[in-house]
Amino acid sequence: xxxxxxxxxxxxxxxxxxxxxxxxxxxxxxxxxxxxxxxxxxxxxxxxxxxxxxxxxxxxxxxxxxxxxxxxxxxxxxxxxxxxxxxxxxxxxxxxxxxxxxxxxxxxxxxxxxxxxxxxxxxxxxxxxxxxxxxxxxxxxxxxxxxxxxxxxxxxxxxxxxxxxxxxxxxxxxxxxxxxxxxxxxxxxxxxxxxxxxxxxxxxxxxxxxxxxxxxxxxxxxxxxxxxxxxxxxxxxxxxxxxxxxxxxxxxxxxxxxxxxxxxxxxxxxxxxxxxxxxxxxxxxxxxxxxxxxxxxxxxxxxxxxxxxxxxxxxxxxxx
Amino acid sequence: xxxxxxxxxxxxxxxxxxxxxxxxxxxxxxxxxxxxxxxxxxxxxxxxxxxxxxxxxxxxxxxxxxxxxxxxxxxxxxxxxxxxxxxxxxxxxxxxxxxxxxxxxxxxxxxxxxxxxxxxxxxxxxxxxxxxxxxxxxxxxxxxxxxxxxxxxxxxxxxxxxxxxxxxxxxxxxxxxxxxxxxxxxxxxxxxxxxxxxxxxxxxxxxxxxxxxxxxxxxxxxxxxxxxxxxxxxxxxxxxxxxxxxxxxxxxxxxxxxxxxxxxxxxxxxxxxxxxxxxxxxxxxxxxxxxxxxxxxxxxxxxxxxxxxxxxxxxxxxxx
Numbered sequence: 001x002x003x004x005x006x007x008x009x010x011x012x013x014x015x016x017x018x019x020x021x022x023x024x025x026x027x028x029x030x031x032x033x034x035x036x037x038x039x040x041x042x043x044x045x046x047x048x049x050x051x052x053x054x055x056x057x058x059x060x061x062x063x064x065x066x067x068x069x070x071x072x073x074x075x076x077x078x079x080x081x082x083x084x085x086x087x088x089x090x091x092x093x094x095x096x097x098x099x100x101x102x103x104x105x106x107x108x109x110x111x112x113x114x115x116x117x118x119x120x121x122x123x124x125x126x127x128x129x130x131x132x133x134x135x136x137x138x139x140x141x142x143x144x145x146x147x148x149x150x151x152x153x154x155x156x157x158x159x160x161x162x163x164x165x166x167x168x169x170x171x172x173x174x175x176x177x178x179x180x181x182x183x184x185x186x187x188x189x190x191x192x193x194x195x196x197x198x199x200x201x202x203x204x205x206x207x208x209x210x211x212x213x214x215x216x217x218x219x220x221x222x223x224x225x226x227x228x229x230x231x232x233x234x235x236x237x238x239x240x241x242x243x244x245x246x247x248x249x250x251x252x253x254x255x256x257x258x259x260x261x262x263x264x265x266x267x268x269x270x271x272x273x274x275x276x277x278x279x280x281x282x283x284x285x286x287x288x289x290x291x292x293x294x295x296x297x298x299x300x301x302x303x304x305x306x307x308x309x310x311x312x313x314x315x316x317x318x319x320x
Numbered sequence: 321x322x323x324x325x326x327x328x329x330x331x332x333x334x335x336x337x338x339x340x341x342x343x344x345x346x347x348x349x350x351x352x353x354x355x356x357x358x359x360x361x362x363x364x365x366x367x368x369x370x371x372x373x374x375x376x377x378x379x380x381x382x383x384x385x386x387x388x389x390x391x392x393x394x395x396x397x398x399x400x401x402x403x404x405x406x407x408x409x410x411x412x413x414x415x416x417x418x419x420x421x422x423x424x425x426x427x428x429x430x431x432x433x434x435x436x437x438x439x440x441x442x443x444x445x446x447x448x449x450x451x452x453x454x455x456x457x458x459x460x461x462x463x464x465x466x467x468x469x470x471x472x473x474x475x476x477x478x479x480x481x482x483x484x485x486x487x488x489x490x491x492x493x494x495x496x497x498x499x500x501x502x503x504x505x506x507x508x509x510x511x512x513x514x515x516x517x518x519x520x521x522x523x524x525x526x527x528x529x530x531x532x533x534x535x536x537x538x539x540x541x542x543x544x545x546x547x548x549x550x551x552x553x554x555x556x557x558x559x560x561x562x563x564x565x566x567x568x569x570x571x572x573x574x575x576x577x578x579x580x581x582x583x584x585x586x587x588x589x590x591x592x593x594x595x596x597x598x599x600x601x602x603x604x605x606x607x608x609x610x611x612x613x614x615x616x617x618x619x620x621x622x623x624x625x626x627x628x629x630x631x632x633x634x635x636x637x638x639x640x
Contacts, residue, residue, distance in 0.1 A: 023545060024462050025392040025529060026358035026452070031351025037434065038346035039401040039449055043441030069345040081359040083403070083447040114357065121363030123442035127403040129359055129449035132346070142344050209345060225343060 006092050007118055013099045018079070018112040027114035029079060033135040038069035044124035052168045055094040056101030057188040062126040063102045065212065067109060067192030068265045072210040074141045074201025075132035077194055079114035080106060082128050085121035098126070109194055141200070141269070145207040146226035150270040152294035153205075155196060155283055158215065159254065160186035160240030162261020163247065171249045179242035186240065190265040196286040200269055203282035208269040214262040215293070216315055220303035222268065229299035230270075233306050234259060234313045238291040256315055259305065270296055326412050327438055333419045338399070338432040347434035349399060353455040358389035364444035372488045375414040376421030377508040382446035383422045385532065387429060387512035388585045392530040394461045394521025395452035397514055399434035400426060402448050405441035418446070429514055461520070461589070465527040466546035470590040472614035473525075475516060475603055478535065479574065480506035480560030482581020483567065491569045499562035506560065510585040516606040517587055523602035528589040534582040535613070536635055540623035542588065549619030550590075553626050554579060554633045558611040576635055579625065590616055 011019065021027040042048060042062045053061070063080060070077055082102065086095050106113050111130065134140050146152075164187030166172075167180050175183075193210075200208065207226055209218045215232060223230035234255045247257040271279045276292075283290045305313045331339065341347040362368060362382045373381070383400060390397055402422065406415050426433050431450065454460050466472075484507030486492070487500050495503075513530075520528065527546055529538045535552060543550035554575045567577040591599045596612075603610045625633045 024464075025389040026356045026395065026450075028393070028454075028457050028460055029355045029357065030457065031353055031355055031453075033351055035349045035351050035355055035451070036346045037349065037399070037401055037449075037451065039403050039435055039437050039447070041403040041405055041437045041439045041441075041447065043405050043439050043445075045442050046440045072345040073348070075346065079357070081357055081449050083359050083361040083449075085361055085363050085405075085443075085445045085447075115359055117359050117361045117447070119361045119363050120366045121361075121443050121445050122365050123405075123445070125363075125405045125441050125443070125445040125447075127359070127361065127405075127437070127445075127447035127449075129357075129401050129403075129447075130346075131355070131357065131451070133351075134348075137348050137350065140348055144344075 006095065009092065009096055010099050013096055014103050014113050018114045021114040027079065032133050034137045036070055036073050036075040036132040036134060036140065037129060038066055039127060039129040040066040041125060041127040053188055055097035058126065059098035059101035060105050060189055062128045063105045064190045064192050066128040066130040067111065067194060068210040070130055070132035071193045071197035072208050072267060074139060074197045075134050076198065077109050077111045078131045078133045079112050080128055080130045082113055082116040084118045085125040086118065087122060087124055088120060090124055109192065139201060141205055141208040143207055143209050143222050143225040146222060146228055146270040146296045147206055148228060148296055148298050150206055150272055150296040151276065151292050152230060152232060152270050152296065153279065153290045153292050154215065154266055154268045155193065155288045155290060156266045157238045157240040158264050158266060159243035159258030159261055161190060161263035162257060163240065163243045166246050166250055171246055173249060175242055175245055183242050190263060192265060193267055196283060196288050197267055199282040199286040200267060200279060203278040204275040205269040205271045205279060208267055211264045211266045211268050212262055214260040215268060216259040216305060218268055223303045224301045227301045229297045229302060229304060230294060231297060231304045231306055232294035233308065235308050236291065236293040260315060326415065329412065329416055330419050333416055334423050334433050338434045341434040347399065352453050354457045356390055356393050356395040356452040356454060356460065357449060358386055359447060359449040360386040361445060361447040373508055375417035378446065379418035379421035380425050380509055382448045383425045384510045384512050386448040386450040387431065387514060388530040390450055390452035391513045391517035392528050392587060394459060394517045395454050396518065397429050397431045398451045398453045399432050400448055400450045402433055402436040404438045405445040406438065407442060407444055408440060410444055429512065459521060461525055461528040463527055463529050463542050463545040466542060466548055466590040466616045467526055468548060468616055468618050470526055470592055470616040471596065471612050472550055472552060472590050472616065473599065473610045473612050474535065474586055474588045475513065475608045475610060476586045477558045477560040478584050478586060479563035479578030479581055481510060481583035482577060483560065483563045486566050486570055491566055493569060495562055495565055503562050510583060512585060513587055516603060516608050519602040519606040520587060520589055520599060523598040524595040525589040525591045525599060528587055531584045531586045531588050532582055534580040535588060536579040536625060538588055543623045544621045547621045549617045549622065549624060550614060551617060551624045551626055552614035553628065555628050556611065556613040580635060
C-alpha cells in the first residue's frame with residue numbers, strides 16, 4: 001500500500017470525529033481555560049513486543065500512557081496527535097490494526113484524534129501528544145503540592161501489569177485461568193483513569209502522579225518535587241489478584257515486585273487528613289478504591305520505603 | 321549514562337526556559353485565543369542520515385518541519401513537545417547534540433520546549449508536536465480557501481534542499497564552493513518561515529501550505545481541499561542558486577526537479593488579484609520574495625502542471 005493509500009485507510013479507521021481537524025497543516029482548537037499537554041512514546045521491543053501484544057494493544061497502550069498523564073493532573077481529555085513511525089515490513093494491515101486499537105480507546109474516552117504524521121522508519125515507534133483542558137489552572141493537581149502531615153494514597157491495585165508480563169513469559173504455573181487473563185489484560189490494555197483523576201482533584205488531593213514506573217520511583221518524584229520526605233510502607237501496597245503467586249514463582253517478594261514493576265497506571269496522591277473521607281468517597285463513586293500507604297513528613301526531599309516495623313526496606317539495585 | 325542522568329543532561333541543554341513546565345505529568349498553558357497544533361516526525365535513514373547530517377542538524381530538522389506547519393497557518397509559535405526514541409548505540413553525547421540543535425532553533429524562534437519523553441528504541445526517531453496560538457481562528461489560513469481567479473504564489477526559491485542532498489552524495493562537479501555550501505545548508509537546516517507566514521496571512525492570502533513534498537504534491541493538496549483546478553507553470557518556479565547545475569548533472573530537468581524534490585519549506589499560497597501588491601510587500605518586509613507561478617480556475621479539483629505554451633507538463637512516475 002502506498003503512503004497516500006495508507007493515510008486514506010487510516011482516515012477510514014479513525015472515522016469522522018476530528019476528520020476536519022486532520023485535513024490541514026495543523027489542527028485549530030478554540031482555547032477553553034488552560035491547555036494541559038503531554039507527549040508519550042512506545043517503541044517496539046522496549047515497551048511492547050508483537051509476540052505479547054497485538055498491534056491493537058500497542059496502539060491502545062500508546063494512547064493510554066499519554067492520557068494517564070492527563071488523569072494524573074485531574075484534566076479532562078481533549079485531542080490526541082499521533083505519530084506513527086512504521087517499518088515497511090510491518091505491513092499496512094497491522095498498521096491499521098494498531099490505529100484501530102488507538103481509535104477504540106479514543107472513542108471510549110472521548111478523545112479526538114486531531115492530527116498525526118505517518119513516516120517510514122527502521123523500527124516501530126508510536127508517539128502520542130495529548131492535550132486536555134481545565135476551566136482553571138487551580139483545578140489541576142501537580143506533583144509538588146504534598147504538605148507535611150498529608151497522607152499518601154494509591155488507587156486500585158498494583159503489580160498486575162508486571163505480573164501479566166511474567167505470565168506471558170510462562171511464569172504462570174498453578175495460576176487460575178481467569179486470574180491469568182486478568183493480569184495479561186492489565187498488561188496489554190492499561191486504562192487511563194481520567195474520571196478518577198478529576199474526581200480526586202475535586203476532592204482536594206494536594207499532589208498526584210500516575211504510577212508508570214512503580215511506586216518506588218513515582219513516589220520519589222512526588223517527594224522530590226514537593227521538597228518533603230514521603231514514607232511508604234511496602235506491606236501496605238494493594239496487590240492485584242495473582243500478583244503474590246506470580247511474584248513468588250519468579251522468586252520475588254510480592255510487595256517489592258509491586259513497588260517496582262510499573263505500568264499499572266494507577267494514581268498515587270497525597271491528601272490532608274481532613275480530606276480523607278471525601279477522597280475515599282470520590283474514588284468509590286468513580287468505581288475505584290483508595291489504599292493509604294504512607295505519609296509526608298519534614299526531612300530530606302525523597303522517598304523512604306519501610307517495612308511494618310518502620311525499618312528501611314531496601315530494594316536491592318533499584319534506581320529511583 | 322543512565323536514563324535519569326541523560327534526562328538531567330537534556331534539561332541542562334534545554335536551559336531554564338520552560339523548565340517549570342517540563343517538571344510535571346503534563347505542561348499547563350493558559351489558553352489564549354485558538355491553539356494550533358501539529359505533530360511531525362523524522363526518522364533516521366529516511367529523513368536524515370548521520371553521514372549527511374550532524375545530530376544537531378537532525379534535532380533542528382525535527383523542530384523545523386513541525387514549526388513549518390504553524391508558519392503555513394499564519395500562527396505564532398508557542399510550545400514544543402519532544403519525543404526522543406534513542407537507540408542505545410547512538411550514545412548520550414550524540415543524543416545531547418541532537419537536543420542542542422533543537423534547542424537552538426527553539427530559542428531562535430521563541431518556541432518553549434514545554435514537555436518531552438525519552439525512550440529507548442531500535443531506531444532513532446524524533447517526534448515533535450508544536451502548539452502555536454492565534455488571537456482568533458479567522459486570522460489563520462487553511463488549505464481550502466483558494467477561490468476561482470486567485471493567483472498562486474510561492475515564497476523564496478525551490479529545489480535547494482534536494483540539490484543539497486545530491487551535492488552531499490557527490491553530484492557537485494563544477495559547482496562553486498559557496499553555492500554548494502548554500503545548498504547543503506538548505507538541506508541540513510531548513511528554516512520555518514514563521515514571520516513570513518503571519519505576514520502573508522495578514523496580507524490576505526486565501527489558502528496556504530508549506531512546501532514539504534514539493535510543489536507538485538503540495539499544490540495538489542491545496543487544489544483538492546479547495547475543490548478547484550490549480551494550474552502551475554513549471555518554468556516559472558523560482559530556482560535556488562545551483563539547482564539548475566546540480567539537476568542537470570543528475571540528468572534531470574531543473575524545474576521538474578524543483579517541483580518534486582521537496583523539503584524546501586517555502587510557503588505556497590493563493591491570493592486574489594486585489595491582494596497582489598500587499599502580499600508582495602508583506603513578503604519583502606519579512607525578508608523574502610514572492611513569485612507568481614499559476615492561477616486557480618473552475619474545473620476538477622486538482623493540479624495541472626503546464627509548460628510555457630500551456631501544454632500539460634507530465635512528471636513521469638510522480639505520485640501526487
